[in-house]
Amino acid sequence: MLEDSFGRRVDYLRLSVTDRCDLRCSYCMPEGFKGYEESENWLSFDEIERLLSVFARLGLKRIRLTGGEPLLRKNLPDLARQLAALPGIDDLSLSTNGTQLAKHAASLHKAGVTRLNVSLDSLDRARVRAICRRDALPQVLDGLEVARSEGFRLIKINMVALAGTTDEDITSMVTYCMERGFVLRLIETMPVGATGRDAGFLDLRPVRERLRERFGLVDGVIPGGGPARYLVSSDGGFQIGFITPISQHFCETCNRVRLGVDGMLHMCLGQNDCVDFRTPLRADCSDAELEDKLRAALHAIRTTYYSTAMNLTCISRQPFQT
Ligand code: SAM
Ligand code: SF4
Numbered sequence: 001m002l003e004d005s006f007g008r009r010v011d012y013l014r015l016s017v018t019d020r021c022d023l024r025c026s027y028c029m030p031e032g033f034k035g036y037e038e039s040e041n042w043l044s045f046d047e048i049e050r051l052l053s054v055f056a057r058l059g060l061k062r063i064r065l066t067g068g069e070p071l072l073r074k075n076l077p078d079l080a081r082q083l084a085a086l087p088g089i090d091d092l093s094l095s096t097n098g099t100q101l102a103k104h105a106a107s108l109h110k111a112g113v114t115r116l117n118v119s120l121d122s123l124d125r126a127r128v129r130a131i132c133r134r135d136a137l138p139q140v141l142d143g144l145e146v147a148r149s150e151g152f153r154l155i156k157i158n159m160v161a162l163a164g165t166t167d168e169d170i171t172s173m174v175t176y177c178m179e180r181g182f183v184l185r186l187i188e189t190m191p192v193g194a195t196g197r198d199a200g201f202l203d204l205r206p207v208r209e210r211l212r213e214r215f216g217l218v219d220g221v222i223p224g225g226g227p228a229r230y231l232v233s234s235d236g237g238f239q240i241g242f243i244t245p246i247s248q249h250f251c252e253t254c255n256r257v258r259l260g261v262d263g264m265l266h267m268c269l270g271q272n273d274c275v276d277f278r279t280p281l282r283a284d285c286s287d288a289e290l291e292d293k294l295r296a297a298l299h300a301i302r303t304t305y306y307s308t309a310m311n312l313t314c315i316s317r318q319p320f321q322t
Contacts, residue, residue, distance in 0.1 A: 001059040002298050010298055011061040012256040014095075015048065015083075017073040019261050023097050024133040025121075027160055027189045031133055043263045045079045047281045049086070051259075054290045056088035064093045065113070068261070071100035077111040084112025093117065095158070099136050101143025105150045115154040116147055117185075121162070123172050131162070148180060156183040156241075161202040170207060174215060178238045185228055185241040204242045211240065227254070257298070265297055 002010045019037050021029060043051070052060065063083055070076060084092045093115035094108060101118065120140055121131050128137040147155055159165075159173055170186065177184040188204055211217060212231055220232030220239060228241030258266040263278025275297040280289060 002055075002294065008255060009059065010255055010257055011059050012064070013052070013055065013060055013062070014064045014066050014256060014258045015052070016066055016068060016259065016261045017048075017070045017076060017079065018042070018068040020072050021067060021069040021097070022072060022099055022134065023069070023136060025097075025119075025160075026131055026133070027162065037260075037262050041262045041278065043259075043261065043278060043281070045075075045082060047263070047278070048079065048259075049082045051263075051277055051281060051290060052083060052089075053086050054287050055294060056086050058291060058294060059088075061088060062091040062093070063089055064095055064117075066095040069097050069099070070094060071096055071104050076104070077107040080108055080111035080113050091115070095119070096143075097132075097136070098140035098143040099134075100139075102139070102146040105143065105147040105152075109150045109152060114152060115156070116152050117156045117158050118144055118147070119158045119160070120144075120173075121160050121165070122169050123176055124169065127169070144180075144182075154183065155181075156185055158185050158187055160187045160189055161204055161207065162189060163202055165202055167207070167210060170211070171214070174211065174238075174240065177240075178233075181237075183239045183241065185243055187243040204244050208242050265294075267297065 023029075024031050024033065052063065065076065065080065065083075067073075073079075080092060080094075083089060091114070092112050094113050095117040096119070098118040098120065101116075118140065120128075120137075122128050123137070125135070125137045128140075129135045144155070144157075157173065157177055159170070161170070173184060176182075186204055186207065189201055208229075208231065215238075216234055217231035217238075217240065218234060220230040220236075228243050230239055230241045232239045254268075259277070260266060260274070263276060263281065264274040265277055266274045275293065277290070277293065280293060
């Protein structure tokens with residue numbers, strides 16, 4: 001079992017399958033961004049499968065496919081099928097901006113993806129265009145309808161709350177999700193990189209209290225150990241989570257690491273350090289060497305991050321790295 005010395009178990013991996021994206025959300029990517037990873041440096045599907053099979057033997061249980069925009073990676077359902085079949089992996093999910101979802105929902109579901117997170121920051125077409133710098137709303141809504149009819153176990157809408165997000169934007173999204181059985185999550189912008197820092201921050205704590213009152217919501221717990229704090233409707237039919245890395249940090253319960261498309265394992269979203277797995281994979285290393293490297297990465301690096309965060313009581317008070 002992969003555990004750091006503070007007793008946090010790492011059983012969840014966010015796997016970036018591409019760094020490319022068809023949108024340019026203001027809080028995530030600069031408008032003219034071009035610095036993509038060369039394709040020869042992308043881990044192949046077989047390299048990913050090998051590394052994650054070792055990881056799964058050490059206790060990895062859940063994998064989320066993400067990006068960039070993961071649906072831009074060619075033949076993604078093939079990778080999903082490979083990962084869903086790994087012994088020990090009991091949950092395969094996908095985070096997407098939804099622009100290509102209508103086309104791929106059925107093949108992904110068939111390949112073993114059971115849960116979807118779809119990013120959608122507003123139901124107002126002009127506002128989506130302003131935030132994503134593309135006219136994406138019609139395709140995203142279309143993709144969501146196709147995914148709904150496909151019968152995914154769970155669909156969550158991730159809505160980043162920016163400085164200009166109004167109560168009206170949020171209320172419309174609550175109603176939209178209630179009507180469709182989607183779980184809604186509101187996310188505070190994280191100051192990751194220059195774009196994240198410039199995005200503008202909205203403290204979600206007062207928003208949560210207003211929504212609690214308006215919709216008669218009560219505190220709820222959703223299993224899974226994620227960072228969101230939930231409110232639920234009295235009949236349990238609607239759930240809304242608040243991801244508040246800035247106003248209320250969650251380092252103590254963090255259970256996840258991130259693998260970049262280039263094979264770099266990132267231990268913490270708020271730090272730059274990472275460990276290279278592409279080089280050993282391409283140098284024919286043994287599974288035992290991969291295991292040792294995974295253990296060392298998690299033990300040594302996460303411990304440093306965690307104590308730093310705890311010393312400061314809140315990771316968000318540190319200057320985030322680019
Ligand atoms: N392209 C996919 C998408 O948008 O869902 C997957 C990758 S995206 C980086 C994953 C999530 O990170 C999205 O929900 C997005 O809204 C969120 N995100 C990106 N930059 C962020 C920031 N600076 N602060 C908070 N959330 C951010
Ligand atoms: Fe692309 Fe997702 Fe970043 Fe938006 S948040 S630019 S959709 S990777």
